[in-house]
Amino acid sequence: MDNYKLIEELRGGLVVSCQALADEPLHSSFIMSKMALAAKRGGAVGIRANGFEDITAIRQEVELPVIGIVKKDYPDSPIYITATMKEVQEVVEAGAEIVAIDGTNRVRPNGQLLEEFYVDIRNTYPNVLIMADISTFEEGKKASELGVDLIATTLCGYTDYTKNVALPNTELVKSLSDQLPTPVMAEGGYWTLEDVEQAMMAGAHGCIIGSAITRPMEITKRFVGKIAELKLME
Numbered sequence: 001m002d003n004y005k006l007i008e009e010l011r012g013g014l015v016v017s018c019q020a021l022a023d024e025p026l027h028s029s030f031i032m033s034k035m036a037l038a039a040k041r042g043g044a045v046g047i048r049a050n051g052f053e054d055i056t057a058i059r060q061e062v063e064l065p066v067i068g069i070v071k072k073d074y075p076d077s078p079i080y081i082t083a084t085m086k087e088v089q090e091v092v093e094a095g096a097e098i099v100a101i102d103g104t105n106r107v108r109p110n111g112q113l114l115e116e117f118y119v120d121i122r123n124t125y126p127n128v129l130i131m132a133d134i135s136t137f138e139e140g141k142k143a144s145e146l147g148v149d150l151i152a153t154t155l156c157g158y159t160d161y162t163k164n165v166a167l168p169n170t171e172l173v174k175s176l177s178d179q180l181p182t183p184v185m186a187e188g189g190y191w192t193l194e195d196v197e198q199a200m201m202a203g204a205h206g207c208i209i210g211s212a213i214t215r216p217m218e219i220t221k222r223f224v225g226k227i228a229e230l231k232l233m234e
């Protein structure tokens with residue numbers, strides 16, 4: 001599929017993020033591949049996944065566009081989503097069509113700035129689509145000016161300077177969608193049908209949901225929390 005068609009496939013659709021890190025109960029490529037299958041049967045238009053093994057297993061199970069990332073903690077660096085070319089290579093070799101990278105203005109663990117990293121990716125993998133995971137409007141604007149193919153609001157709430165922002169941030173989706181030519185995926189903290197409605201009304205190209213669909217421990221906590229709140233009111 002050509003890249004223009006691929007971006008169109010995501011329009012008005014739901015991408016399901018199928019991720020469970022090593023410390024999570026469902027950590028398993030097999031389980032993630034079945035989560036992806038369930039998402040596909042439910043009507044998802046794409047999958048977001050982490051790491052070579054999960055992306056490969058998902059690729060074998062479903063024929064949907066995959067947004068690949070590699071989460072890795074580097075000492076002394078706050079950047080953990082696809083931080084260097086090594087992680088990009090892993091995503092591309094696993095077969096993802098889209099690589100999502102940290103799209104903030106923070107310095108990468110290898111000292112690179114976003115613009116240098118972006119040029120390296122384009123030069124090395126000219127056919128791979130680049131999604132910038134950003135946390136603020138300014139970061140989205142810069143990523144758009146660089147020429148990324150897609151912007152996602154993934155990191156809003158997860159950088160030092162946005163950690164107090166309430167999620168989901170549909171206002172950020174609106175300002176990005178209104179002012180930039182680059183398609184914007186609403187991502188981060190989408191839990192209800194109303195949240196999704198607001199994001200789509202705000203002009204989102206599509207919505208990416210993880211925890212509310214694929215993290216049963218978080219889903220359980222949410223219900224348990226509600227019951228605990230009700231008990232306090234008795």
Ligand SMILES: CC(=O)N[C@H](C=O)[C@@H](O)[C@H](O)[C@H](O)COP(=O)(O)O
Nearest residue numbers: 017154158188189190209210211212
């Ligand atoms: C901040 C960060 O590391 N986000 C990660 C990015 O891939 C995932 O852990 C999230 O699940 C994903 O962004 C979807 O968001 P939510 O799970 O809130 O629907």
